[in-house]
Amino acid sequence: MAELQLKDVRKSFGVVDVIKGVSLDIKSGEFMVFVGPSGCGKSTLLRLIAGLEDITSGTLEFDGQVVNSLAPSKRGIAMVFQSYALYPHMTVYDNMAFGMQLQGGTKDQIKKRVENAAELLQITPYLERLPKQLSGGQRQRVAIGRAIVRDPKVFLFDEPLSNLDAALRVATRLEIAKLHHSMNNVTMVYVTHDQVEAMTLADRICVLRDGIIEQVGTPLELYERPQSLFVAGFIGSPKMNFLNGKFADAFKANTIGIRSEHIEIKDGAGIWSGEVVHSENLGSDSYVYVDVGSSEPLIVRQNGTTTKQLGDKVQLAPIGDSVHRFDASGKPIAH
Amino acid sequence: MTTEDTVIGALAVRPPKAMRSELFVSRTRAAMWFLLPMIVALAVVAGWPLLRTIYFSFTDASLSNIAAAKYVGFYNYLNWTTLKSGRTLWGGVLADPAWWNAVWNTVRFAAISVVLETIIGMVVALVLNADFKGRGIVRAAILVPWAIPTIVSAKMWGWMLNDQFGIINDIFLKLHLIDHKIAWTATGDTAMTAVLVVDIWKTTPFMALLILAGLQMIPKDIYEATEIDGIHPIKTFFRVTLPLVRPALMVAVIFRLLDAMRIFDLIYVLTPNSAQTKTMSVISRENLIDFDKFAYGSAESTLLFLLIAVMTILYIWLGRVNLDGGDR
Amino acid sequence: MLWAYTKRTGFYLLVIAIVVESVFPFYYAILTSFKSGTSLFEVNYWPTQISWDNYAAVFQNGSFPQNLLNSIIIATLTVALALLFAVTAAYALSRVRFRGRSLLLLTILSVSMFPQIAVLAGLFEVIRTFGLFNTIWGLIFSYTIFTLPFTVWVLTTFMRDLPIEIEEAAIVDGASPWVIITKVFMPLMWPALVTTGLLAFIAAWNKFLFALTFTSSNSTRTVPVAIALLSGASQFEIPWGTIMAASVIVTVPLVVLVLIFQRKIISGLTAGGVKG
Numbered sequence: 001m002a003e004l005q006l007k008d009v010r011k012s013f014g015v016v017d018v019i020k021g022v023s024l025d026i027k028s029g030e031f032m033v034f035v036g037p038s039g040c041g042k043s044t045l046l047r048l049i050a051g052l053e054d055i056t057s058g059t060l061e062f063d064g065q066v067v068n069s070l071a072p073s074k075r076g077i078a079m080v081f082q083s084y085a086l087y088p089h090m091t092v093y094d095n096m097a098f099g100m101q102l103q104g105g106t107k108d109q110i111k112k113r114v115e116n117a118a119e120l121l122q123i124t125p126y127l128e129r130l131p132k133q134l135s136g137g138q139r140q141r142v143a144i145g146r147a148i149v150r151d152p153k154v155f156l157f158d159e160p161l162s163n164l165d166a167a168l169r170v171a172t173r174l175e176i177a178k179l180h181h182s183m184n185n186v187t188m189v190y191v192t193h194d195q196v197e198a199m200t201l202a203d204r205i206c207v208l209r210d211g212i213i214e215q216v217g218t219p220l221e222l223y224e225r226p227q228s229l230f231v232a233g234f235i236g237s238p239k240m241n242f243l244n245g246k247f248a249d250a251f252k253a254n255t256i257g258i259r260s261e262h263i264e265i266k267d268g269a270g271i272w273s274g275e276v277v278h279s280e281n282l283g284s285d286s287y288v289y290v291d292v293g294s295s296e297p298l299i300v301r302q303n304g305t306t307t308k309q310l311g312d313k314v315q316l317a318p319i320g321d322s323v324h325r326f327d328a329s330g331k332p333i334a335h
Numbered sequence: 336m337t338t339e340d341t342v343i344g345a346l347a348v349r350p351p352k353a354m355r356s357e358l359f360v361s362r363t364r365a366a367m368w369f370l371l372p373m374i375v376a377l378a379v380v381a382g383w384p385l386l387r388t389i390y391f392s393f394t395d396a397s398l399s400n401i402a403a404a405k406y407v408g409f410y411n412y413l414n415w416t417t418l419k420s421g422r423t424l425w426g427g428v429l430a431d432p433a434w435w436n437a438v439w440n441t442v443r444f445a446a447i448s449v450v451l452e453t454i455i456g457m458v459v460a461l462v463l464n465a466d467f468k469g470r471g472i473v474r475a476a477i478l479v480p481w482a483i484p485t486i487v488s489a490k491m492w493g494w495m496l497n498d499q500f501g502i503i504n505d506i507f508l509k510l511h512l513i514d515h516k517i518a519w520t521a522t523g524d525t526a527m528t529a530v531l532v533v534d535i536w537k538t539t540p541f542m543a544l545l546i547l548a549g550l551q552m553i554p555k556d557i558y559e560a561t562e563i564d565g566i567h568p569i570k571t572f573f574r575v576t577l578p579l580v581r582p583a584l585m586v587a588v589i590f591r592l593l594d595a596m597r598i599f600d601l602i603y604v605l606t607p608n609s610a611q612t613k614t615m616s617v618i619s620r621e622n623l624i625d626f627d628k629f630a631y632g633s634a635e636s637t638l639l640f641l642l643i644a645v646m647t648i649l650y651i652w653l654g655r656v657n658l659d660g661g662d663r
Numbered sequence: 664m665l666w667a668y669t670k671r672t673g674f675y676l677l678v679i680a681i682v683v684e685s686v687f688p689f690y691y692a693i694l695t696s697f698k699s700g701t702s703l704f705e706v707n708y709w710p711t712q713i714s715w716d717n718y719a720a721v722f723q724n725g726s727f728p729q730n731l732l733n734s735i736i737i738a739t740l741t742v743a744l745a746l747l748f749a750v751t752a753a754y755a756l757s758r759v760r761f762r763g764r765s766l767l768l769l770t771i772l773s774v775s776m777f778p779q780i781a782v783l784a785g786l787f788e789v790i791r792t793f794g795l796f797n798t799i800w801g802l803i804f805s806y807t808i809f810t811l812p813f814t815v816w817v818l819t820t821f822m823r824d825l826p827i828e829i830e831e832a833a834i835v836d837g838a839s840p841w842v843i844i845t846k847v848f849m850p851l852m853w854p855a856l857v858t859t860g861l862l863a864f865i866a867a868w869n870k871f872l873f874a875l876t877f878t879s880s881n882s883t884r885t886v887p888v889a890i891a892l893l894s895g896a897s898q899f900e901i902p903w904g905t906i907m908a909a910s911v912i913v914t915v916p917l918v919v920l921v922l923i924f925q926r927k928i929i930s931g932l933t934a935g936g937v938k939g
Contacts, residue, residue, distance in 0.1 A: 367761075373751075373771075398787075643776060
């Protein structure tokens with residue numbers, strides 16, 4: 001377990017600034033998720049923590065010790081790569097044992113650690129197999145196992161689920177969450193572009209955009225109190241509805257946002273009225289697209305199957321006090 | 336604030352140099368050690384001898400007594416003496432008609448062979464790119480000329496082109512293409528043709544394979560799209576295939592061209608002592624070793640080297656070839 | 664329908680032409696090598712006799728077996744040495760970012776472009792000075808000028824294609840560059856090493872100019888020079904039968920090797936050429 005501190009970390013590749021001054025405290029034992037759109041720098045930031053890239057300026061501290069100049073293997077980290085990065089010519093056992101062998105562990109010590117990790121991840125039957133004989137999900141577990149054997153202070157995950165199919169992704173997500181609990185809450189830093197993964201796994205989420213931090217907070221904080229238009233639109237699926245112009249004026253704001261699950265279709269009068277232009281039926285819920293006269297239709301969530309048809313005229317109103325108000329610079333206006 | 340204060344202030348406020356991770360320092364250091372053996376080897380085996388050859392060209396060195404070489408400036412390249420009668424006698428490589436004949440032979444050979452090898456290589460590559468039964472056999476077959484050592488091909492073809500007992504004369508006579516046996520490798524006019532035939536036979540597979548690699552990088556769906564659009568195959572070739580294979584083609588052509596300019600083995604063995612085929616390499620060696628005009632031969636070698644160097648630089652500059660080792 | 668049929672036939676005729684044109688000279692050499700006596704002086708398109716006289720003559724020549732051995736030793740050693748130097752150099756050139764890397768690659772490429780004749784004079788002096796004239800080591804030494812750049816170039820291209828994440832995983836595991844090369848890359852690269860070695864071997868086997876110039880006695884000559892200098896009893900008699908037999912002896916192993924490794928060779932040739 002280790003506490004990480006990033007202090008005004010910057011990274012440039014030649015003349016291109018990728019990380020533009022990131023300061024962040026990651027608590028010991030916390031599950032921190034870096035999330036953001038493509039190109040925001042989340043993977044780069046992870047690689048800076050790992051030591052696979054040089055930090056251009058700023059400091060990175062593990063438990064108060066500056067580690068900028070330390071090689072990755074000396075920082076007490078372990079990394080799970082997006083494409084697993086298993087050594088193709090070595091068995092699963094050798095893959096997991098490689099790091100310890102280099103560091104000079106005894107055969108018994110290595111055997112114990114590898115077998116424990118294999119047990120934890122249920123890959124003991126595969127120890128003598130080669131990676132090419134395993135499925136994607138099994139390979140991913142081996143990659144995690146290899147990281148566990150290192151007994152790291154900080155676990156780093158670089159989009160580990162993106163190469164798996166949807167069902168496997170959900171199952172492995174659960175495994176990773178269980179892993180966090182069973183490993184005495186080791187500090188984990190996890191990078192993903194999928195905000196559902198972020199919301200379900202994280203203790204805290206760090207939303208990045210264009211090399212700077214937009215907001216850091218618990219999933220609920222980001223969901224209920226986004227500190228910018230960007231975060232409001234990024235977190236939550238489907239995307240938050242935004243209205244400006246006369247719609248926002250009515251709430252004395254430059255832009256207002258309201259989530260689809262916070263709008264209801266009223267039998268009587270509502271605040272907005274419009275026509276149904278599209279609907280999506282997912283069985284468990286449905287999403288109704290209503291054109292209320294703004295540039296984009298409002299998406300409204302309904303439980304179960306909707307009764308509304310294309311062309312129906314409906315009245316909409318927000319549920320409770322769930323309208324987010326934003327000023328001209330995209331910052332939230334306090335209630 | 337005075338100017339000095341501003342400067343001092345600016346310097347003081349400058350952020351400290353980034354702390355380089357020991358990972359990168361150790362990797363770069365390892366890289367230097369890894370490269371050292373190779374660099375030293377190349378310097379000793381290639382760099383130094385090249386410099387010596389250039390040096391010799393500026394001296395009067397001779398094979399039997401290299402150590403006693405004395406500096407003579409550009410004498411070997413160009414010199415002149417004015418006779419009492421007022422006539423100027425020119426000497427040196429640049430005034431030597433044999434040298435210019437060799438240059439002409441080399442250029443002629445290189446141009447014709449590369450053009451023909453490219454065209455025929457393209458045809459063979461197109462054939463190999465198509466899907467048909469027996470493709471493996473064809474691919475294996477064309478590797479045969481490439482695998483045979485040059486000297487052996489020279490002898491094999493020398494035998495086939497033999498004026499008395501050669502099979503080529505036999506076939507041509509039977510097909511009424513000629514009316515008497517031709518001494519292909521001995522007659523001035525036909526010697527270059529003989530050399531070209533053998534070289535094209537031997538090198539076309541190499542060109543074909545390089546072009547084939549380029550062809551195989553073109554996605555198949557482009558051809559499917561042209562089929563749906565109903566474009567004639569010839570038009571498809573010139574408007575679609577050729578532009579897409581151009582990068583690979585250019586690389587293959589330049590490699591071959593530079594290679595062709597340096598040719599020695601084939602000519603030495605197939606058509607020795609033939610003035611119509613003597614190339615720059617051949618005449619250089621002749622002077623260097625056979626005639627013991629060591630310094631003179633060195634000058635010729637240097638000129639050939641310069642020519643190739645200029646061609647290479649031109650190609651890289653014009654093609655702006657990206658030879659970086661990648662972004663790792 | 665008729666047009667399609669004509670196209671098809673035309674295509675296959677072209678294919679047959681290519682195959683025949685490629686293989687015929689070699690076939691004819693084999694044919695000739697089995698003839699002896701006066702039948703050499705008739706032109707035949709099909710085998711008329713199988714006589715081993717020429718082959719016997721080749722081996723009784725005295726130095727031909729020695730020449731074969733020389734060629735094998737020289738080609739093997741020069742390739743082995745080149746590979747040794749090239750593996751580590753290729754790692755540095757393909758996986759480590761440093762200033763001047765592209766310049767270095769360019770220089771290596773340009774060395775392989777040197778006309779052999781340009782270094783002949785200088786090499787001659789070096790070889791004489793070190794007493795390597797007319798020795799096997801003299802040739803191994805001089806052949807390095809093309810085997811080394813070639814192997815470096817091809818190996819660099821192959822190494823560049825190895826996935827970077829495997830190397831990063833090894834770095835996280837604490838592997839030094841040397842460990843990465845020996846324990847992670849080499850096991851993955853041995854097919855590439857075999858191909859590169861084979862291509863370099865064939866090229867070295869083929870070399871003529873240096874062998875011609877730096878050796879002066881039959882016992883140190885290599886096969887290309889031996890074949891080029893094969894002469895008959897008198898000045899005017901060229902022993903074509905023997906020459907063909909020697910050619911076949913020298914070529915058959917090469918052709919067999921090339922055919923066995925064709926796929927690898929083709930990928931190796933194109934890796935060096937096209938991606939360059």
